[in-house]
Amino acid sequence: MSAKVDTLNDFPDEILTHILSLLPCKDAFRFTVLSKRWISLCHSLSSLEIDDKGVNNSKDWIYFRRFMDKVMLSPRAQSLTLKSLDLGCWSQLWEDEPDDWLEAAKRRGLEKLTLFSFNLRLAPSSMLHCSVDLPFLKSLIMNQIFFEDKEDFMKLFFGCPKLEYLSIHGIKANGTIVEANAGVPVGGYFKHLSKLTRARISLISVPLIAVYNVKFLSVWIERSLSDKEINSFDKSLPMFENITRLQLSWSPSISVHDWEVVLKMLQNCPKLQTLTIVKANNSTTIDWEYPDHVPECVSSHLTNFKVIGSEACEADFRFATYILRNARLLQVMSIHHSLHANLSSCPRISPTCKLIQ
Structure with missing residues (x-):
C-alpha cells in the first residue's frame, strides 16, 4: 500500500485533484488517511456532492x-473557492437547519446550490441571520424543501442578484405548498432576477413575472386552477421578450388539459422557436375552437413543436392543424401516432415541415 501511495504522490496536484473529483465525496475524504497531502487536496475541491444515504440511526447521524x-x-477550506454544493437530505433524522454549512459555502463564493430533501426546513437564518446574501450564486436548484414561512421563500431570491438558472419544485411553507401571490407581495423580492436566463418552476409556486427575462422556461402545472386563479393568471402574465424555448407540463393529477392556456402563453412569447407540451396521459381535453388571430411567434419564429401524451381527440387535432396552417418556419412537428395519420394529409404552410411520431 505504501508503494502505491508513494506512486500516487508523484503525480502533480492538478491530476490528483481531478482523480478525487471523480470519486464520491465521502470516498475522496477517506483518502486523507493515506497522506497529509491529500487533506489539502480534498479541501481544494471546487464542487461537492454529498448526501446522507445510509444514515439510519443516531450513531450514523453523529x-x-x-x-x-x-x-x-475546516480552517483549511475557508480561504478556498467552493463553486458548487449539491446536498441531498433524505434522512428522517434531520432536525436542525444546516445553518453553519450553508453559511460556510456562501463565504467561499458559492455559485451553484442544489438542495434535495424530504425533511429539511429552511429559514432566512440558514443564509445569515434572517438576511439572504448570496452575491455569487448563479444556479439554484431546490426540490422538496420546507420553509418556516412563505415569505422566507420569497426572501431567498432577493439576495441572489446574479442568478442565471433556477429550478424549483415541491416547495412548502408551514406544511402547505407555497403559492405565488398568496398573501405575500412578491414584486420586490423578484425584481433583481434580471440575469436569469433558464428556469424550471411550478406555476403556483413562482410568479411568472419573476422569470420574464429567461430564454428557456419550463413550467409545471401541478393542479387545476380556480376561476379566480385563471383570472389572475391572465392579468399578471408578463411579456416574455427573450424566450426561445418553452415547455408546459401538466400533472397526471389534473383531469383537464386546456389549449387556451397554451395559446395565451404563445401570445406573450414573440420570439419563441421551440414549444414542447407534456400532457398527462389520463387527461381529457376541453373543446378548443380556432382563434381569429395568430401569435407572432407562431407565424414568424416557431420551428419545432412537440406534444408528449396527445390523444386522438378533436381538440388536440385542431390545435395541431392550427400550428401547421400558420407556422411558416416550422421544420418538425412531433405528435402521437394516434394523430399522425390524420395530420399527414393536412395542408401546411411550411414547405419544409416534417411530421414525426
Whole structure:
C-alpha cells in the first residue's frame, strides 16, 4: 500500500485533484488517511456532492454531522473557492437547519446550490441571520424543501442578484405548498432576477413575472386552477421578450388539459422557436375552437413543436392543424401516432415541415 501511495504522490496536484473529483465525496475524504497531502487536496475541491444515504440511526447521524463539519468548517477550506454544493437530505433524522454549512459555502463564493430533501426546513437564518446574501450564486436548484414561512421563500431570491438558472419544485411553507401571490407581495423580492436566463418552476409556486427575462422556461402545472386563479393568471402574465424555448407540463393529477392556456402563453412569447407540451396521459381535453388571430411567434419564429401524451381527440387535432396552417418556419412537428395519420394529409404552410411520431 505504501508503494502505491508513494506512486500516487508523484503525480502533480492538478491530476490528483481531478482523480478525487471523480470519486464520491465521502470516498475522496477517506483518502486523507493515506497522506497529509491529500487533506489539502480534498479541501481544494471546487464542487461537492454529498448526501446522507445510509444514515439510519443516531450513531450514523453523529458520524455524518462530524463528516460535514470536517468538510465544510475546516480552517483549511475557508480561504478556498467552493463553486458548487449539491446536498441531498433524505434522512428522517434531520432536525436542525444546516445553518453553519450553508453559511460556510456562501463565504467561499458559492455559485451553484442544489438542495434535495424530504425533511429539511429552511429559514432566512440558514443564509445569515434572517438576511439572504448570496452575491455569487448563479444556479439554484431546490426540490422538496420546507420553509418556516412563505415569505422566507420569497426572501431567498432577493439576495441572489446574479442568478442565471433556477429550478424549483415541491416547495412548502408551514406544511402547505407555497403559492405565488398568496398573501405575500412578491414584486420586490423578484425584481433583481434580471440575469436569469433558464428556469424550471411550478406555476403556483413562482410568479411568472419573476422569470420574464429567461430564454428557456419550463413550467409545471401541478393542479387545476380556480376561476379566480385563471383570472389572475391572465392579468399578471408578463411579456416574455427573450424566450426561445418553452415547455408546459401538466400533472397526471389534473383531469383537464386546456389549449387556451397554451395559446395565451404563445401570445406573450414573440420570439419563441421551440414549444414542447407534456400532457398527462389520463387527461381529457376541453373543446378548443380556432382563434381569429395568430401569435407572432407562431407565424414568424416557431420551428419545432412537440406534444408528449396527445390523444386522438378533436381538440388536440385542431390545435395541431392550427400550428401547421400558420407556422411558416416550422421544420418538425412531433405528435402521437394516434394523430399522425390524420395530420399527414393536412395542408401546411411550411414547405419544409416534417411530421414525426
